[in-house]
Amino acid sequence: MDINDFITFLTRLFFLLVAIASIANLIRHRDRIHADIALLFSVLALVILESFVIPLLPENSLKVWGRVVSSMLILSVGYLLLRLVQHFRTVPRWIVVGAIGGMILSWIALAMYPTQSNPPLPQWMLLGLVAYLVLLFGYEAWAFISGAARTTGVTHWRLTLVAIATGLLAVIFLLAPISIALPDWQPVMQPVSGGLGLVSGMLFYLGFASPRPLRRYWQLSELHAFLQGSVETDLAEESAAQLLDRLAKFSLRVVGGVKATVGLWDETEQKLLVPENYRNLPSLDALLNQSLISKVWSNRQPLFIKVDAQDVSNLEGHLAESADASSVFIVPISKSNHPLGLLLVFMRYTSLFPEDDTEILRLLAEQSATDLEYAKLIDEQRVLVQKLNRRTSQLEEANRELEAFTYTVSHDLRAPLRAVDGFGRILNEDHRDVLPADGKETLDLILQNSKQMGLLIDDLLMFSRLGRSEVTREHINMKELVDEVLKLQLHGVNGRKIEVKVSDTLPDVEANRGLLKQALANLISNAIKFTRNREAAEIEIGYQSLNGEPIFFVKDNGVGFDMKYANKLFGVFQRLQNPEDYEGTGVGLAIVQRIIRKHGGQVWAEAVPDQGATFYFQLGEVQAE
């Protein structure tokens, strides 16, 4: 087998493969496109099969007629390719008529000269035939090229390959008269034609019966381009409508459609919402009641259908008419079986490769579904954040009102109380002598209570002021501050034996001096107060280290308290001791807690009844405010 034979063998092999694949596709899909493709390649396959059969024919005349039939079949390829072109573009009527006419004329010519001579036909007839085929193939190659240019998807690549293959056929037929006219060149021309035939066969094979891996590769590169777009857009900024818009535009380009429309499924309203710029088509949600689209919707499987635009009685026909289309891809957008939307891409005629187009649209819709889901989550999150902000500002407002109320109440309570106290004192100073014993006692109780209430109001005012004040921090020498507070607190205590121990190594802190001093004063005065009944009171102020953060404590050996009341310790007006035994307003520890919390810290206590209490506090991180 020489190289020419090998090339011929390969060429035949490819065309046979294409024929088998296209017949298999026809059996699967049973529609006109597949029928036309199968017809084209079956004809070519027949020619090839005939070439095996003819030499085996017994009679010479049969061989001659066999060759005539072969030639007739080859000549019909031009028209058969034109039928394919008609599926994706309008072919002027005169071209169709010309193609059919040319085919019939060439058949007649062949039938008239069933000879074995070389050339078999008169030269002028041969030239006419070549011109016919070259023009027809040329037109078809151009049609495939322009079809490819309108699409970007798999179809683009397949049409491009078919266009090149068709163009090569035109070249082969152009070479035929040259080899006939110049027989000397035949040894050169034959391998060239053979080579071109092989390449053409391969390209037809790749274009019309594209192997799955190749189609996958084209699909992936398309999907990649789409993903690139979604990577470049900030999903957080892109609304669902924008996402759908991008999907529609991209899909339109991929399959070379005339119009695309999208709908977004509204869960609460249970209908498809069509974005503003897609309202030019009849409302989509009405479509869901249509049997075909509701099938797509419920199966979550994309569908490609031809629509009779004349039949405007059904909605699909109406849609197709308004889009000036004759077929449509209906693609559900769903995520884990959860409907999110619908994509419709209208085609002027139909798609040459509907399975590939459906598949790529399904992939794009799938990707968009993921993005939509994400956009939806972001939207929901945004709504939640808004809610939270609203709630926060309501709370802040309520808090401000409460603070203002507390302040006003406390403030306005002072004036009448001052009068009660003031006039009580005047009574006491000027007229005590004339009061009977129980009158004096009553007056003392009035004065005592008004004083207590004054303290209470002062404490409440301070507590309320703490809520409003900002904490500004400064560097504080803790040891000095503790000593300062101790000096003040011990000043009024006479005749008691109090042993105070202060750690020499108290670490410095960053805190608000005024507030911290107040907190320390409250804790230390409590320690002094609740050790009143101890013969030898012991108060210790020190610290422990936890994870490098100091925890300060004020420890006493006083009355302590039952730990089961520990949770009540820091509440306003909460008292764990009898007011007759230990004076106080019940606000002191609440103030301490508020001060420490204002610093982002914590305060807690441990105690054993009648053995003493320890109050711990930790100031928060400097940033935590």
Add this chain to the structure above:
Amino acid sequence: MNQQPVEILLVEDNPSDLKLTLRALQQNHIANRIEVVRDGAAALDFLFATGEFEGRNIENGPKLVLLDLKLPKVDGLEVLERVKGDKRTKRIPVIVLTSSREERDIVESYELGVNSYIVKPVDFEQFGEAIKQVGYYWLLLNEPPQ
């Protein structure tokens, strides 16, 4: 029209507080000649010898103003602003007396040139003490600029 020099102008609307303040002043023998007005407008009339006080000699004092902040008609801060903004009266020491401990009020008062600020304590004893201290300081110890 009383043309006697006045030592203290007491501006106070609350009758109880007024009575208590007067008692504290008298008990401590701080001042004998005290003029009392019950609202901000009257205080301004007195200080600038207008309205019902027309014809009063501004030269006759007061040597000290005790001013409540929350007053009817014209509030204390406005009175303070007018007093400190007028060159005839700006040298008169003004002591703000009020229940308000609000820092805002305090700062504002000082910005307007208040000389002292007393938060009226509930405890009358403390109140009397505060009045005494302030009175002594401003009337007896402090030499007003000539």
